[in-house]
Amino acid sequence: MKEDFGLTQDQIDIQLMTRDFIRKELTWERIKECDEKNEVPMDIVKKCADMGLTSITLPESVGGGGMGEVTNSLVLEEISYQDVGFATTIGACGLCFTPINLFGTDAQKKLYADFILAGGLSAFCLTEADAGSDVGALRTTAVKDGDEYVINGTKAFITNGGNASVYTVFAMTDPNAGARGMSCFIVERSRAGISCGKEEDKMGIRLSNTCEVIFDNVRIPADHLVGQEGKGFKIAMSTFDITRPAGVGAACCGAMKSCIDKCIEYAATRVTFGQPILQNQAIQFMIADMEVRYEAARALAYRVAAGIDAHVIDSALSSASKTFSSESLVKTAEDAIQIHGGNGYSKEYPIEIIYRNSKIATIYEGTNQVQRMVIVKSLLKASGLM
Template identity: 45%
Template sequence: MDFHFTPDQLALKKMVQELVAKEITPYALEMDKTGEIRPELLKKLDEAGMLNLTVPEEYDGPGLDAVSIALIYEELGKGCAGVATTVAANALASYPVLTSGTDEQKQKFFSVINSGKMAAFALTEPGAGSDAGAVATSAVKDGDYYVLNGTKCFITNGGIADIYVVFANARKSAGIRGLTAFIVERDTPGFSVGKDEDKMGIRASNTCELILDNVRIPAANRIGREGEGFKIAMKTLDAARPFVGAVSVGLAQAAFELAVKYSREREQFGKPIASFQLVQAMIADMAMQIEAARLLVYKACWMKDQGLPYAKEAAMAKCFAADTAMKVTTDVVQVLGGYGYTKDYPAEKYMRDAKIMQIYEGTNQIQRLVIANNILY
């Protein structure tokens, strides 16, 4: 086992740290307040190569391995989990095309995000979250076209994307056996963006509703065969889950560092609270939990890079790291006491941001089912 990063990975980490320190951390609370990512930040992220991380070299992308991508997300997560989520959504939307798309589809899709534009993955609906088989958006074949009708909700990047992967049912009442994936461009007639969600956390990340009203797209935009959508979605989520874990680790690490700094400076009873054993126990527990989460994340990414089965490890990494982020950020608020509960410090933002890690890209309850099924069957 080798726990060292390569020189290239260390250089990449340093570059991202500098970007975060200059362009993200100073503006994180402002973006949280406004509920929008700064437009100039998107430009900076594009210039730094952050918007097309999963694109292979043969399609003019960086061709990064999973460990390197996780390293990037961890650093972005330290700066702002909402910004990290915005970046990660481009990767999430890329995976269906990457794993199951034709060469023509890859050329088309990747050229969009290579040009600095955003993408979105549209699976969730008002009546279909963890139950992907309940997707009600329909896709009716009409000659060389499909006509899509339905509503999607909680779509990350939904309002700022130019290209989407949309899941619809191509076989009425067939459940997951009819689920099919399609590439949809924003300017397609009948496609529109609905309401923005006013969220508790990751507020810099755009999340909104999508409406498809007789959206007519070429059959060539179908990814894979009819009915393969569920398999494509599961492959996509397997690939993305370790990166949710990486963002969670970065978020927890940032909160932890705030607690350490504060506990050294804050005095009670004539001495720093860092000298109190109960505070020390909390700090020690945080450090152990973060390190364990980090190791799970990087093991899952390493297995992916080695071409090994990694669905169980991906679920473990996402679940444990997300739970860790929630526990650590809650404890950090406790260490800061009343100051932790105010918006003068980022502790409460960390706590609000952490909660979504246990919910999106498969709730942690679903992750536990994935883990158990991989063990038992």
């Protein structure tokens, strides 16, 4: 990969270390096996935790890597090169931690860090069956009772839901106030009343666990409130501003690069009409277009990540990165299947998994329709029309 983002030597070292580690550990055979079983390779999760890959953005004061979104992007990009599903498993920890990092107390950061540094996973519990894009329609409630909150409700489609040891949970503290009645909490998995419901049998990213998380009269101390009551919606949206460029933007770039490498390798050896298919301009141009999308998506993702690290947050740019990267990956994976012909459609070749994995990026962390709503809102505001 070309490096022109002014990376520090530390960042390059982490990038190369992650590349070397993930390509050795998460082999194609292992990916295929886990994909078939819909299974998270927890032994590799543990190794990632030991290497600090699940705690990269945690402050050093609580034992984390103390690094920013550029470094996080490099790590998720490298993991996605092997498998977007496994990158989702690791990336979901950043999604869970970001609300605490942005709005939590030092004690909450420490509480979270203790679980993650011990090798645990975490999960971000926002979505419900009837509240996905329409986040303000949440039904989960958190009712203050003395010096505790009591949480009731069911979260849907939660990445790491079944494997996490700690959650951030969004619930209504004032159910009549819509989005302004939402609050955010840090909740340990060990609390009485938490269980996991239906596990999704997904089309792709099967190296990640996605399930319902059920809260049945779950009591947590009042000091587990993250930020202030009623600020949950703002906390969730601020979180996505930070996580979309790395968790989706850069991650999709890793998978695109994987498609490009696999297509060149395949096209150089697959012979039709007496010559490798790579000799055909039709094939070359498809690969060139993949490269154009990959470089453009990567430039945008790292531009936004660098902005975040410099405390310049631009919701519309984060959404643009998420949208462009995800749609670029879907198109790239589709063309990669085309270049592989019938073999691309077979489970014998990794390209089929990349294709199935690609689609989720246009859906999670807010659908691409929602991203376009964010982008247009920003443009209209800037034009004084809103």
